[in-house]
Amino acid sequence: MNIVFDIGNVLLRWDLWPAFEDEFATPAEMTAYLDEIGFHDWNLQQDRGRSWAEAHDDLRARHGARAEPATRYAARHALTIQTPITGTWALLDRLAPRHSLFAITNWSAETWADALRLHPRLGQVFRDIVISGREKLAKPDPAIFRLFLDRNGLAAGDCLFIDDNAANVAAAREVGMDAVRFTDPEALERDLTARGLL
Numbered sequence: 001m002n003i004v005f006d007i008g009n010v011l012l013r014w015d016l017w018p019a020f021e022d023e024f025a026t027p028a029e030m031t032a033y034l035d036e037i038g039f040h041d042w043n044l045q046q047d048r049g050r051s052w053a054e055a056h057d058d059l060r061a062r063h064g065a066r067a068e069p070a071t072r073y074a075a076r077h078a079l080t081i082q083t084p085i086t087g088t089w090a091l092l093d094r095l096a097p098r099h100s101l102f103a104i105t106n107w108s109a110e111t112w113a114d115a116l117r118l119h120p121r122l123g124q125v126f127r128d129i130v131i132s133g134r135e136k137l138a139k140p141d142p143a144i145f146r147l148f149l150d151r152n153g154l155a156a157g158d159c160l161f162i163d164d165n166a167a168n169v170a171a172a173r174e175v176g177m178d179a180v181r182f183t184d185p186e187a188l189e190r191d192l193t194a195r196g197l198l
Helices: 029-037 038-045 054-071 073-081 088-097 112-118 140-154 166-174 185-194
Strands: 002-005 100-104 129-131 159-163 178-181
Touching: 002 088, 029 038, 029 054, 038 054, 054 073, 073 112, 088 185, 100 140, 129 140, 140 166, 159 166, 166 178
Parallel strands: 002 100, 002 159, 100 129, 159 178
Antiparallel strands: none
């Protein structure tokens, strides 16, 4: 079987607070600000290939000085991905001798180097990693899954996809892959065991 992992919040915890704690008194204040400026939709455009320079120009055009905390995010990005989800890595190590491992991640091409620098195993354990920012395609667009399958010469029915986002799981199923939504390593272990993969 080909096991295809998402990375953010499956293998690495994505925690925005360390990038913004100098700007806001509490995580709740940060969350309110990020909601106000539409941070997650804005950030997704970088995952789809937009440059951070263009992103900053866009945010300043729409929010003026209020944009400034968010424009510092890219420079502080590495602070948000410090923590590996060790239980998932332990499962990956159990899967590796029996299965082919791949990854599909929504990630800016410009900040991917942070992940490899902090977590060099990412560059070692997977046969291929599809990075959305490089391909200018992002989950849940089914096209990114088709690109992955075509690039690696794989049949959708021979793949299991693991992601914490329900929309991404649904998109993988749409192209014919088996898929499970990640909530925690314990639930993932049960899902893998039920499929006879561990």
